[in-house]
Amino acid sequence: YTPRDCVAGADFIITMLPNGKLVEAVAFGDNGFAGAMKEGSLFIDMSTISPFENGAIRTRIEKAGHSMMECPVGRTSADAVTGTLLLLAGGTQDQIKKAHDLLLCMGNELIDAGGPGMGIRLKIVNNFMSIALNALSAETAVLCESMGLSLNVAIDMMKGTPAIRSHFTTTWQNKVLMGDLTPAFMVDLAHKDLGIALDIGNKLHVPMVMGAACREIYNQASGFGFGRKDWTSILVYLRNMQKGNRNS
Amino acid sequence: YTPRDCVAGADFIITMLPNGKLVEAVAFGDNGFAGAMKEGSLFIDMSTISPFENGAIRTRIEKAGHSMMECPVGRTSADAVTGTLLLLAGGTQDQIKKAHDLLLCMGNELIDAGGPGMGIRLKIVNNFMSIALNALSAETAVLCESMGLSLNVAIDMMKGTPAIRSHFTTTWQNKVLMGDLTPAFMVDLAHKDLGIALDIGNKLHVPMVMGAACREIYNQASGFGFGRKDWTSILVYLRNMQKGNRNS
Amino acid sequence: YTPRDCVAGADFIITMLPNGKLVEAVAFGDNGFAGAMKEGSLFIDMSTISPFENGAIRTRIEKAGHSMMECPVGRTSADAVTGTLLLLAGGTQDQIKKAHDLLLCMGNELIDAGGPGMGIRLKIVNNFMSIALNALSAETAVLCESMGLSLNVAIDMMKGTPAIRSHFTTTWQNKVLMGDLTPAFMVDLAHKDLGIALDIGNKLHVPMVMGAACREIYNQASGFGFGRKDWTSILVYLRNMQKGNRNS
Amino acid sequence: YTPRDCVAGADFIITMLPNGKLVEAVAFGDNGFAGAMKEGSLFIDMSTISPFENGAIRTRIEKAGHSMMECPVGRTSADAVTGTLLLLAGGTQDQIKKAHDLLLCMGNELIDAGGPGMGIRLKIVNNFMSIALNALSAETAVLCESMGLSLNVAIDMMKGTPAIRSHFTTTWQNKVLMGDLTPAFMVDLAHKDLGIALDIGNKLHVPMVMGAACREIYNQASGFGFGRKDWTSILVYLRNMQKGNRNS
Known part of the structure; x- marks a missing residue:
């Protein structure tokens, strides 16, 4: 047939x-x-x-x-x-x-x-997020284990934070999606913490290509004036990038 | 003093x-x-x-x-x-x-x-995951919006998937953390979907450096024989990388 | 017609x-x-x-x-x-x-x-190298200028090093392509220097996504036992990766 | 003592x-x-x-x-x-x-x-460029070899192009460093060619994290209006990024 x-x-x-x-x-x-x-x-x-x-x-x-x-x-x-x-x-x-x-x-x-x-x-968006999140979670888990920290302890703890609870439904709802960029946690502090995590990863040979790329996002966002804004403002920064910064 | x-x-x-x-x-x-x-x-x-x-x-x-x-x-x-x-x-x-x-x-x-x-x-691990997840979520959101899809629709839908529910507490618990790598969703299919998402991003100028880095992780994992294994096996692949592949 | x-x-x-x-x-x-x-x-x-x-x-x-x-x-x-x-x-x-x-x-x-x-x-290989080199050169130039160093001084100096003279026709010819991995310059030292450059870039908001990705290559190569080998051994490391490490 | x-x-x-x-x-x-x-x-x-x-x-x-x-x-x-x-x-x-x-x-x-x-x-700039170029050259070489193309043939050919001759002393001198961004080779065409190279790499499991990061640079540069300008204008794009785009 x-x-x-x-x-x-x-x-x-x-x-x-x-x-x-x-x-x-x-x-x-x-x-x-x-x-x-x-x-x-x-x-x-x-x-x-x-x-x-x-x-x-x-x-x-x-x-x-x-x-x-x-x-x-x-x-x-x-x-x-x-x-x-x-x-x-x-x-x-x-x-x-x-x-x-x-x-x-x-x-x-x-x-x-x-x-x-x-x-x-919708399928593409969900799959991109799920698939990339899976790899990011693996980078995090290997960072955790290579430092001798129990992955179970880390998972239990992260159940109470955006690390597991997601930003979409927690931090973003009250900040960037409401147009409020006053800092609960500043981009520059997040940027600093990424640097610490990557330095550890580079001592212990943890593969962290996503983490390394991420550090550059915060680096640039800070350079564009988001350093002392809330970390959820990374959404605004990336939106501006996509628009060729025409509306920033 | x-x-x-x-x-x-x-x-x-x-x-x-x-x-x-x-x-x-x-x-x-x-x-x-x-x-x-x-x-x-x-x-x-x-x-x-x-x-x-x-x-x-x-x-x-x-x-x-x-x-x-x-x-x-x-x-x-x-x-x-x-x-x-x-x-x-x-x-x-x-x-x-x-x-x-x-x-x-x-x-x-x-x-x-x-x-x-x-x-x-524990602090470093949680912060790394939270901070990187925030940026990855922003890449996803901008991909979503630049395609004309409502971010609210996407968030509502992802509430039912690992994209928001996390892999640590869902897919990983029954697969990789149990030592089961039989595929519920194969690495090679995830790799293909990442390619589609990135091609869209590269047409619409969506900034996706984390997504681009992620595609290479799946690319390599597939080359190391994980292509037809469950996507949660990315954890095993990255663990092997960290160990210099000595135990793989 | x-x-x-x-x-x-x-x-x-x-x-x-x-x-x-x-x-x-x-x-x-x-x-x-x-x-x-x-x-x-x-x-x-x-x-x-x-x-x-x-x-x-x-x-x-x-x-x-x-x-x-x-x-x-x-x-x-x-x-x-x-x-x-x-x-x-x-x-x-x-x-x-x-x-x-x-x-x-x-x-x-x-x-x-x-x-x-x-x-x-051949066209694809040449274009990939030329196009990526152009962007890497730009990351380097912006790093240079943002530190207040004259780009002309840097270009003049690099005319005498692989930075401009290329590795393909200089360092590689006598080392990795001859099978000699005894160190003229060790992977671990190169890795350290990349870390310094990226830390500067992350203070001065220099966009260095290629540099950040590169640091992770040296990080992994070191984890796979190339740390005290010649930097040209990165070729061997990446060849092994492409083969799923089957011959390493 | x-x-x-x-x-x-x-x-x-x-x-x-x-x-x-x-x-x-x-x-x-x-x-x-x-x-x-x-x-x-x-x-x-x-x-x-x-x-x-x-x-x-x-x-x-x-x-x-x-x-x-x-x-x-x-x-x-x-x-x-x-x-x-x-x-x-x-x-x-x-x-x-x-x-x-x-x-x-x-x-x-x-x-x-x-x-x-x-x-x-000067030392930092030269080392960054040399060290990153070494890894980029290795990505290129593995792409070449994995496609069955002789690396010697590729090196011989690239001796006549910026791939080996460097951009600093060739293309840049007559274009971007003179303020001339009329296209000898357009950013959008370079971007397209990168996509082809990466698609090959993702079929043959060539590790190309630097290439993947690079594609996103051209992607963004195009979004910022450099698509039909000369590829050497990537320098201008990255300079603008470093300045938080204040002068663009």
Whole structure:
């Protein structure tokens, strides 16, 4: 069966493929399904691909007079088996409503990410944060263990601080996200502490490339005048960087 | 008054200074207090300094026949005012017992970090993780916003994933810390997703130096044979690196 | 005219396009030229694209019974105008011989990179080194200027050292490339000096993300037992990393 | 003999020690020599230490009514044996004149770095550049070899480009250092090429933390409006960063 054969008469077409080129090939390649979609059918891509690829594919589908939304998933492969995935829906209200019951066969929680393309963006953002946090946690754990400190003691202690409780839901909520940059903990002190941690790491051969990169962020933020502001102002500094500092 | 004058007859001597050189100067410099400590008194350093400096100072104090522990603090400057700091005690059981009531005037929770020098190590580890996490969160937030995705939507979603819930207390507990590296989510897939996120960042000018460093960690871990193992195995990879890979 | 039209009767087909997808589209897309190549003609791609894309395109061309080589170019856009480009030929001896006179219309120096695909690899390697060196030089220059040292004085001095004279053609030739790792300058001393430079940079807000990453390389190399070896042994350390340390 | 004993009657006092704390201890510690310097004598520190430490020591020496200059050295330990070191003199004209003949016993070339403190700055700048360049060259070489390209071929080719010939003395001289940022090679194209190189590195497990950091520099420079300017404008971008962008 070719992709084209498979979609004959289908109300829903679902793809979940390793990369964007494959999604494109299945839809628009030789015997791709795009030309054979039934009137009123809905194509749901569940792959984790670039939002730019997602957008390009949706544009082509819509130009051909058809409808597409995306719905990448979260959680683990075990959840795929038990149908308890987290569904990150990116589409119009109508599309999400239409796909709702079908999607809930695969997952048990659906998040409306806010429109077409937002589902895949949400997936990318969550995965970036989770994946990078995993490596940062490992740098921290190896720093801890190489100094002879019990990792369990450290984890127990960090349960009470942003180190484990997250900044998004703690420090940021009352400071930078409220527009308050008066210091609870100053950027310059954070910068100093990073220097101490890295000096230890460089004595004990702890691999800390993320920590080393981080020190430079605080270094620059301080140079841009954030030194005596709250550490959560790093968000403002990086926002300014992204904008080419035009609004700073 | 010189430091030496100040400690005359004191049962407890407490310092909380910006860096290790200053602690050293106050203790051992001209008119330093070390030579004037009363028999049976206890010196408690509450500064955030290098564990190596901490150790060197303790050694000198003990050689002079006196007793020293450290007790750096956590939380904010507001907590210093209200006496609700988190106390990270590094000392012998006897030292901590002796200092307990005094320290509790400044804080409302005391953690026994596991011995002399462990209090300052705990402080360094927590601060490194918190401070670096703050910057990583900011990279993520700017990636999110620059793609047009609502940061609130992303935070709400990440409340259910390790991105906010932490790896230390979730994914790691059932996998790497149990010695189980069978993949719930493979290193190679995480590596791929990082590449997608960084490509977006490099199109939208999102500053992602920590993310870029992180991609190289996964790259190397994969090269060392962790590609098809669970992503929490990054901890094992970095432990091996720290040991010069002697045990891998 | 379509690409297919353009190649009718041509002995040579030359492309020089911004990315690999475009080369692929021009060759194999709708009205691509691949199907219309004349018997015995030679396709020369001069684009700077991924070697993997280059290889995939060559494979398809050859499967179709045709011949392809690549020849990306070096130097500047001014040299393109005057026909003095540097030609980086990747092909069989026969292909290069056949294309030689034509290529020399565009450039005045042709390097045989060693076989099909090697021309584009050579381009990538040279560009990576040149582009990264440019940024590293800028980090160094800003470190210099921010300390109040004349950049001209520094450049004059570095003309006599590997800082400007390159390691490839100086230190490496007599040490690591000869298999001699006895120290002329030890990794651990280099590591120490990097720490000093970065501490200065972090006081003066010099942006040094490459320098910070570099410190971690020396840190790890030292942990892997290269600390008292010659600094050129960093090559051996990184080779081992790339191999997953299997040969170390 | 204590340091104090050693300098009795000496016209010149020379130190060459592993770090600044040791220089300080030898000069000002118990039995330090500072108090015993002869009227009109000159203290020459040849250690590689922080310029900040160097400045602090010189200030104390001068406050005590004595004279100090620094003269760190370049080249290798073999040159120390044969007296062919490169001397990086930081001092007043009078100091350098006075020390000239003595210093030339150890080296065969003396550079006047431009005043007190400039000798050590020059040493730091040269060492930073040389040491970081060594690691960057190794990343490049491993990228080269892992793609199956001969390192010798690459070195031969790069002998004709800034990759080996340096930017300081080639591209920069006619562009950024002349204030000309019209593009011979655009930042955005350099940025693209870095992305290709890193994608290869991330497929072949080449360790490229410096390259990864570098990509983010070009990414940000482009975001700040340098994308279509000459690649040498990275110097301007980093200068602006160091100044907190106040002059951009």
